[in-house]
Amino acid sequence: MSLLVTLAADGLVAILLVATIVSSMKLSRRIVQLKGDEAALRQTIGDLMVATASAERAIAGLRNTLDECDRTLAERLGTAERYAADIAAQVEAGEGVIARIGAIVTQMRGAAPRPAAPEPAPTRPALHVASEAPVSDGPNGERLGAAAAAALAMTERALHRVRSRAA
Known part of the structure; x- marks a missing residue:
């Protein structure tokens, strides 16, 4: 065993x-x-x-x-x-x-004042301003000339309006 x-x-x-x-x-x-x-x-x-x-x-x-x-x-x-x-x-x-x-x-x-009746405006010769102002030849000269021309044109238009209203 x-x-x-x-x-x-x-x-x-x-x-x-x-x-x-x-x-x-x-x-x-x-x-x-x-x-x-x-x-x-x-x-x-x-x-x-x-x-x-x-x-x-x-x-x-x-x-x-x-x-x-x-x-x-x-x-x-x-x-x-x-x-x-x-x-x-x-x-x-x-x-x-x-x-x-x-x-x-x-x-x-x-x-x-307001006018009662518009009166005809007397005819006056047109106002002309000397458009040829002495202008220097510098760079601002041309601008001054253009400004003067524009001012003249505006003045003439204003004068024309005043005359047409008065008439």
Whole structure:
């Protein structure tokens, strides 16, 4: 019987040895798989670190851009406020001028005598102003001559209107 016990013990050891080898192979595969996962995880962590660094640089750039836009917008708003104040002052001055012109027109309408019947105006020779004023040859000379000619034409048109109203 001792032979049978020895054989049974050897068989049991052999079975346990096979079971140990099988479980060792399974553990070896899992260790290899975990090492592969570890390498992938390390790669992922490295990629995340690079992405984080890029995001931080982008955020810093966006903050700089935002600060610059804020300064530019503040400058433009200041300029717009100055223009608005200038325009408001000019509108106010224009309204003052219009009010003075309206007062003058109202005064002139009230003070102007109205004839009962229009009388024919005596015929007078046309008023001619010497259109050839001495003009220098400088760059402003031509402008002065043109201004004088325009003034003469305006005077003649005004005289013609006065005569036609009187007639």
